[in-house]
Amino acid sequence: MTEPVLELPILAASSSRRMRLVTLGCRVNQYETQLVKEALERIGYREAADEESADLCVVNTCTVTNNADSRSRQVIRQLAKKNPGTRTLVMGCYATRDPAAIAKLPAVFEVVTDKRELPDVLAREGVYDMPAGISRFEGRKRAYVKVQDGCILKCSYCIIPQVRPGLQTRSADDIEDEVRRLVDRGYQEIVLTGIHVGHYGVESTRGKSGLPPFRLWHLFRRLDRIPGEWRMRLSSVEAGEINDEFINSAADCEHLCPQFHPALQSGSTAVLRRMRRRYTAERFLEKLDRMRQKLDRPAFSTDVIVGFPGETEAEFDETLATCRQAGFMKMHIFPFSPRRETPAADYPDQVHGEVKNERVRRLEALERELAQRYYASLIGCDLEVMVEGLSPTRPGWVAGTDRRYVPVEFPGQPDDEGRMLRAVGQTVAREALLAERIVLQ
Structure with missing residues (x-):
C-alpha cells in the first residue's frame, strides 16, 4: 500500500x-x-x-x-x-x-x-508536490472518489469519448488510501465515480500489465475490508458489466449500498441500436432480475433519453413498458439534444420539441408512480439514513437518504445533520418515505 x-x-x-x-x-x-x-x-x-x-x-x-x-x-x-x-x-x-x-x-x-x-x-504555479488524492470533500456530506477516467464506447449521441478518450485506471493502493483517509475524517458515504466506472481495470484483462485481472468488483471487495460505520456507493454501471462476479461481490460486501444506476437510455431495442448501445431491452431487464434474485430489494435508478431521432410513438411506448417492468426507483429524464460532432446530430427524422416535451411529461408521471411503489416496499423495514438537513416541508423533521438512495424524512433536530441514524419506514408521501426514528438505548 x-x-x-x-x-x-x-x-x-x-x-x-x-x-x-x-x-x-x-x-x-x-x-x-x-x-x-x-x-x-x-x-x-x-x-x-x-x-x-x-x-x-x-x-x-x-x-x-x-x-x-x-x-x-x-x-x-x-x-x-x-x-x-x-x-x-x-x-x-x-x-x-x-x-x-x-x-x-x-x-x-x-x-x-x-x-x-x-x-x-x-x-508552473509552484505546486511541486501534487497530492495523490483528496483528504476532504468541501461542503458535502458524502465524498466522491474518482477510480478511473476515459471512455472507449461509441454511442452515437455522446461527445465524451472524444474529450476523454482511452482508459486510465487508478491504482487500488491509492484509492484505498484515499477512502481510508476520508472515512477517518468522518465521511460516512463514499461514492466511487469515473467516466465509465464499469471499465475500471479493463486494461488488466488485456494482458498489458502482466498481473492478474483486477476489475471493479475486485476493488469494492478490497474496499469493503476497511472498518468503520461507513457505506460505499457506485455512481453508475453499464448493464453489460453486470455479470455473475459483479453480482456475487455486490451481495457479499457489507459496506456496498444495494442501489445501482445502470443507464437504460431507451427501452426500445430498435432505438438502442440507433444509439449504438451494447444491449437489448430484454437483456437489460434480465440483468436487473438476476440482481434481484441475489440482493435484498436492490434499488435501480437510470438515465433515459426521450425523443431520440426517429423515435416513433410505438418505440416510446416500448420505453414506458420497459421502465415499468424494470421498476426504477428514480429516473433522470433528458429530451434529446443534438450534440455537434456526434453521428446522431445528423440523423434524419429529428423529433419535434413539443413531442419530446409531451413524452418527458408522461415518463415523469411514470417515474413518480414507480418511485412511490418502491418506497412502499420499504414500509416496516429498518432503514439506515444519512441525515443531510432539515425537512423543507415538515417543521421538526430531518431529511436524508437511506442505503438504497430513497429520500427519507423523520422527526429530528438540526444537530442530527451529518449523522447516520436508524429509522423504520411508516408511510409514503409524494416526495419521500416518512419514517419513525429508532432511538438506540
Whole structure:
C-alpha cells in the first residue's frame, strides 16, 4: 500500500493568495476540482470570501451539451468581471474540445486540454508536490472518489469519448488510501465515480500489465475490508458489466449500498441500436432480475433519453413498458439534444420539441408512480439514513437518504445533520418515505 498523503502546512491567511473555483458538470469534475484546490492550498492559496477578489480563478468546464459550452463561457466572463486583475485557469471537457475558443475569453492565461498534464501546469504555479488524492470533500456530506477516467464506447449521441478518450485506471493502493483517509475524517458515504466506472481495470484483462485481472468488483471487495460505520456507493454501471462476479461481490460486501444506476437510455431495442448501445431491452431487464434474485430489494435508478431521432410513438411506448417492468426507483429524464460532432446530430427524422416535451411529461408521471411503489416496499423495514438537513416541508423533521438512495424524512433536530441514524419506514408521501426514528438505548 502506498504511503498516505501528507498534508503540508498552509501559509497564514494574511500572506496567502486567494483563489476561486467553479465546477460545471459531473461528479468526476467535482472530484478533480477538489484535488486542484488541495494542491493550491499547499502553496498558500485560500478560497476568496464573497466580498474579496481572487488572484487566481479555476473553472472546470463541461461539454456534454451545447448549453454546457455556453454556461462555461458565461462563467469565465463573469469571473473576469467580478475579479479584476485575476488570472483564470480553465480545464475540463470543453477546454479539451475547443481550447482556441476558451483562450480568447477575458483573463484566461492557461487552458488545460488534457488533465493528465495538470501536475505540469500546476508546477508552473509552484505546486511541486501534487497530492495523490483528496483528504476532504468541501461542503458535502458524502465524498466522491474518482477510480478511473476515459471512455472507449461509441454511442452515437455522446461527445465524451472524444474529450476523454482511452482508459486510465487508478491504482487500488491509492484509492484505498484515499477512502481510508476520508472515512477517518468522518465521511460516512463514499461514492466511487469515473467516466465509465464499469471499465475500471479493463486494461488488466488485456494482458498489458502482466498481473492478474483486477476489475471493479475486485476493488469494492478490497474496499469493503476497511472498518468503520461507513457505506460505499457506485455512481453508475453499464448493464453489460453486470455479470455473475459483479453480482456475487455486490451481495457479499457489507459496506456496498444495494442501489445501482445502470443507464437504460431507451427501452426500445430498435432505438438502442440507433444509439449504438451494447444491449437489448430484454437483456437489460434480465440483468436487473438476476440482481434481484441475489440482493435484498436492490434499488435501480437510470438515465433515459426521450425523443431520440426517429423515435416513433410505438418505440416510446416500448420505453414506458420497459421502465415499468424494470421498476426504477428514480429516473433522470433528458429530451434529446443534438450534440455537434456526434453521428446522431445528423440523423434524419429529428423529433419535434413539443413531442419530446409531451413524452418527458408522461415518463415523469411514470417515474413518480414507480418511485412511490418502491418506497412502499420499504414500509416496516429498518432503514439506515444519512441525515443531510432539515425537512423543507415538515417543521421538526430531518431529511436524508437511506442505503438504497430513497429520500427519507423523520422527526429530528438540526444537530442530527451529518449523522447516520436508524429509522423504520411508516408511510409514503409524494416526495419521500416518512419514517419513525429508532432511538438506540
